[in-house]
Amino acid sequence: MAPTTTTTAETASMIESISPFTGESTGAVAEATATTQVDAIARAAAAAAPAFDALGRGRRAALLRRLADFLEESRDEIISTAHAETAIPEARLGGELNRTAYQARFFADVITDGAYLEATVDHAGDTPMGPGPDLRSMLVPTGPVAVFGASNFPLAFSVPGGDTVSALAAGNPVVIKAHSSHPRLSQLTFGILNRAAAEIGAPKGTVGIVYGTAAGAALVAHPAITAVGFTGSLSGGQALLDIIAERENPIPFFGELSSINPLVVSPGAAASRGTEIAAGLVGSFTTSGGQLCTKPGVVYVPVGADGDNLVAEAARQVEDTDSSVLLNQRIAGEYADYAAASASWTDVSVVAEGTADPDGTGVAARLLETSAKSINGRELSECFGPTTIIIRYGDSELDAALETLPGSLTATVHSEPGEEGFAAHVFDQLRPKAGRLLHNGYPTGVLVSWAQTHGGPWPSTNTQYTSVGAHAIKRWLRPVTWQDVPEALLPAELREGRAAIPRRIDGALITPAVG
Amino acid sequence: MAPTTTTTAETASMIESISPFTGESTGAVAEATATTQVDAIARAAAAAAPAFDALGRGRRAALLRRLADFLEESRDEIISTAHAETAIPEARLGGELNRTAYQARFFADVITDGAYLEATVDHAGDTPMGPGPDLRSMLVPTGPVAVFGASNFPLAFSVPGGDTVSALAAGNPVVIKAHSSHPRLSQLTFGILNRAAAEIGAPKGTVGIVYGTAAGAALVAHPAITAVGFTGSLSGGQALLDIIAERENPIPFFGELSSINPLVVSPGAAASRGTEIAAGLVGSFTTSGGQLCTKPGVVYVPVGADGDNLVAEAARQVEDTDSSVLLNQRIAGEYADYAAASASWTDVSVVAEGTADPDGTGVAARLLETSAKSINGRELSECFGPTTIIIRYGDSELDAALETLPGSLTATVHSEPGEEGFAAHVFDQLRPKAGRLLHNGYPTGVLVSWAQTHGGPWPSTNTQYTSVGAHAIKRWLRPVTWQDVPEALLPAELREGRAAIPRRIDGALITPAVG
Known part of the structure; x- marks a missing residue:
């Protein structure tokens, strides 16, 4: 759903946690993030981007597995905090936590597998158009990603959710806009995410969080942000698309918007x-x-x-x-x-x-x-x-x-x-x-797996990508080709010799030898 | 470059071929396509879409190979027509024709290989979130595609060019907006394309062409069009993006716009x-x-x-x-x-x-x-x-x-x-x-190959896709997952048993047995 302002007139700069049971505030959680602070967070994410990418797939997989472990270790606190802010039954929240942890580990598997990189090597040689250069391509991270948490999945589509873990898996820093419906849970789970990032040695700035509608708007407008993940309402999505249209450099917006199924x-x-x-x-x-x-x-x-x-x-x-x-x-x-x-x-x-x-x-x-x-x-x-x-x-x-x-x-x-x-x-x-x-089934319940698609034609989404399943990582990647670049300057995945990932070499798809 | 109006005041409804050598018309080529006619062409494309997809990859590959053959058979006429309208030296046009034919055959290879479908099967079974359904996914064509020819590549990025052949390869009907700089060549090469489509039994409406700026605008606005391919100027691209923003259902726009390299x-x-x-x-x-x-x-x-x-x-x-x-x-x-x-x-x-x-x-x-x-x-x-x-x-x-x-x-x-x-x-x-x-090279010269990328951050393009190379086909595809759907109702590529294409089965990437 669209971000809404939860501040009150008296404490305009504070983000309050509002009980869905009473409609009353249960106390302030954080200050609304000032625009200058959004700028600092987005810059920190941009500064972290090269080093975070350079950590490599192994370390990023470790971050995701650590996040899953930490989420499970804090199960009781997470569920009670989420229930108080969302009224979602605790049993479902438990299932959602399982799914969120599984999803983090799943993207660790996806990047360990490495097929998502689409690594391709075309050796130099004669072609029907004359001599061809050495061309090697793979997908690279786009850079800092803004993630908007959803009201209805406070874990699986929020701070530690699918957009965040797929963007981190891809090698991108992430700045999250906390959803106004569950700021306290957002703060709690961001602390866990931040701890997981610190433990594996991710550079400072790899993960960030902002609070408040104005901060969300400033985030989407920030030059350092390269893509936006959003699960919410058509009107909320449209508001962010309007901000993107005003940017000097438009960026992709991956919105899951409205669906009648x-x-x-x-x-x-x-x-x-x-x-x-x-x-x-x-x-x-x-x-x-x-x-x-x-x-x-x-x-x-x-x-x-x-x-x-x-x-x-x-x-x-x-x-x-x-x-x-x-x-x-x-x-x-x-x-x-x-x-x-x-x-x-x-x-x-x-x-x-x-x-x-x-x-x-x-x-x-x-x-x-x-x-x-x-x-x-x-x-x-x-x-x-x-x-x-x-x-x-x-x-x-x-x-x-x-x-x-x-x-x-x-x-x-x-x-x-x-x-x-x-x-x-x-x-x-x-x-x-x-x-x-x-x-002969029912559409609620979206299994996280290799073959899952959570996407569809407008207005269900505005993209050709899925936001659940292995291919959700593709949203945060773009192709780069290296032409006649010396071995030492190539990414490890594109160098000569055997590789531990599937690659297409001179047109033939080669999977790593098993065993 | 952006489409420009080449009609004159006296013959407002005629599309003239203008010599770049003299700036004078060498005669009318076609009537500017009326909006009602654009509607008929777009509807015909939509009507053709399911049957064209159902032809299967083999027949579509045959179409592309036939197109390549026909282009080569008409080499002299194509080159002289292109030279008269574009002033591009005949030697380069010959090279561009080679590349265009190669590109059509290359996409025939890409769809024969079948990895582009990303066919994935997750069998039903227990998961950490409980019992999981049978999930099978692959990419499917989006539907009719609008292609805008480019002035500077009257073959390789125009009527028989990369956008057209990749969209047809993916299984989509294509409606082309002829570039105002080479209407006569567009007409000639569309005739060849149409003949190739007819020869392999593609349904009527599989390929279409429109002439004139107003017709191009009407095409992009038409509800039946599902995506737009464009190689041209930033301002021309922006004009089409503005039309898309007015659509009831926004569609993806794949623009190659402006680059300083x-x-x-x-x-x-x-x-x-x-x-x-x-x-x-x-x-x-x-x-x-x-x-x-x-x-x-x-x-x-x-x-x-x-x-x-x-x-x-x-x-x-x-x-x-x-x-x-x-x-x-x-x-x-x-x-x-x-x-x-x-x-x-x-x-x-x-x-x-x-x-x-x-x-x-x-x-x-x-x-x-x-x-x-x-x-x-x-x-x-x-x-x-x-x-x-x-x-x-x-x-x-x-x-x-x-x-x-x-x-x-x-x-x-x-x-x-x-x-x-x-x-x-x-x-x-x-x-x-x-x-x-x-x-240690020079960027002009873009080899069509598996590892090629012709794309980049804004303003060079507005997408994360490439418009040259094997992955260019992805622009015209979107993922669909079938959940617990009986074998007989699944696409052939997702049924049980051995497949002739690479597939990911229960997480493991399986390539077809060789030999």
Whole structure:
């Protein structure tokens, strides 16, 4: 979500930690970082860049493993601090901590493997265009990276999260903008990150943190920053893109922005597994208070009795769903606004509402329904919180309904054996609109792995890169070719002789000998 | 260079071919493409996209090889048409045709090899975060691509050029904006491209062409277009970026924009090879009328007798250099403007001028000189045409002088054995500012190969991608992950069993068995 100002009128320069349970400050965490201080931090990052790159992949891998160990050692303090600031259940925070530690170790593996460097050697020789020079290329770090923490993943997409560890793995210093929803956790986890960097001898300035909206803006505008990682709202992303447009040298912005994650239930799936799908769907759109980027926000269910049963079962489950305390007051307010607006939409009905918190802190889950004939676009925008809309489709209405979908991080099809034609057709329609295609599953839950993609066409992201999985490291790298450069001046990975990493030599991909 | 309007007041809807030798029209080539027609062409490309992708890598490779054959079969007609419209010497056009054909065949090899797909399989199994699903990923085509031809490479960076063949290789339909400097050649080579597409059975709409500035703008704004390839001026690129900013869904813009390509001569190199370097340098900055993106535009030469000798020899060579007919009247006009402006710069002297054409058609080569103490930024912007500026540096002045350099496509160091410390230090300074680092060579001449990089930090490009070499294909691809999708619904490259392409399976990179 977009950074918001959490300072109060009386203490304009202090960053307060606001409880999502009460909406009240639990105390000041840090001073808002002054612009001069942002400048010093960004300069320190730039000064650290060459030495940090020169540490080599082995030392950087050690940093990431040390970070994972330290996070696990501080598990209890991290979880309790995160819970107090985000209201995310402790069990999920425990899982998120596991994932965050795993992710740090995973990027250590990725850089140890070395294929990500795309090391390539073309020896000098004759070519159809005449004699060719010696050309050797690999990816190099871009330089200091700005990372904006996300409200909804205070660990895995925040200070010690995927953007940070992939940028460090690539060899770049990182300056983090602490999210206003969890400044205390940001401070705690930054201390851990800083300790890991110090322990492996990273130069001073390798990691930095800034607090406050103005500091975030100054960071993105700073000449030393070479790229920005952001997971948040479309409007927050747009504000940072506007700052980048004003820079003398535009820099890449890797934004994960807004996604509605369509899920299509085939007629056969509705008939065979309607009850099971209803349970899976409600679990997926209400987990973590419906505040996951991959929440299924629009669900296509056939008209007719099987679809009716699925919807009725989902409605029963929603009615049994406890209220959720959302991440912060702004998100809770926007959820209330969406509920009020959608209740007034013609042709959209509220099928079910869950338990509302009697004291008004928690919000109720809501299930909406409309028909494929009635959709007009307003149903197809993301709402953070435990709500989704079911779109009932009749024979031959699905194609046109799916055509209006914007880009998403994920798209899901539920179908049964014998419906391969249906599934293939729907996947063909959805593939241009999503970065991950699921069958008979639910899109929440993003495994960190080699094959993972967390990205997709606009507005889910504004890039062709993924922000989760091994290839997320590519965001912080750019290619360089060395032409006829003497061996001693080449990076170690490009010198003659056997290498411990995969390389393409004169056109042939060579993997390191095993054993 | 930026597209310019070549229509005249009398025939506003016709695209004329203008001779660079006379500045006069040699006749109308085509009607300027109306906006409605651009819409039809872009829609046809979108409609063709799934079937073109489904042709598979083998058929697309056949298309590219056929294109190369057809280009070579029409060699004489292509060269004479190109020469009449661009004034580029026929010998260089012959070399460019060789390169263009080679490039098409090279991308056929790249997609046959298949590593570019980054095919990855993570089987379902236990993970530290619990049971993981089956995840399979690879890169898929983004959809219809708009390609803007360049004035200075009417073949290799135009209709049948690198952007077109890499986008087709990736599986995308391509719509080309013909460059106003060579509409007749664009029409001729588009006919050849279209014939190659038809011969391998590509769906109608796979390739398209539009003429005129308004048509180019409409193309970039069209919802069906998913990415833009552009080689030209900073201002032309900015105009297209402004159009993209107005789109409902922003799309990636891959612009190769402006580069000054610094070349540093060490004290030892000036002493040992001053005469040789002078010859190489003058050859490099005057070849093709100095209208190459990789022209060395700023040259650092030590103060003192060795540097003086180098400059004196370069001056002699420039004086012996024949005049060049530039690509079009706009470029010639801008060259004259630069000459007039630079003649008035304080602390900058015109060291030598070559032969000027008596009838005023050809322009004279010019060698400028200033001192490291005097540079103030105006010397560090690109000028198309046969000119370069030498910056004389004294002891300890080089670091500060190099610090002011903007990003470039290339950076070159000339040094001698025993000067490794100097070379390493200068390369360390230049690496963050360039995409290709050369030693003891000249940056003009960009070999198409696996290890080539033609890209660099802003303003040389606005991306982290290369536009030449194997990785240029990545611009037109994005990752997709399939989660728990049945075998029959997966792309062939991601199914179980042996594959003919490199894949990463459960973390291990597996190359196809040889033989």
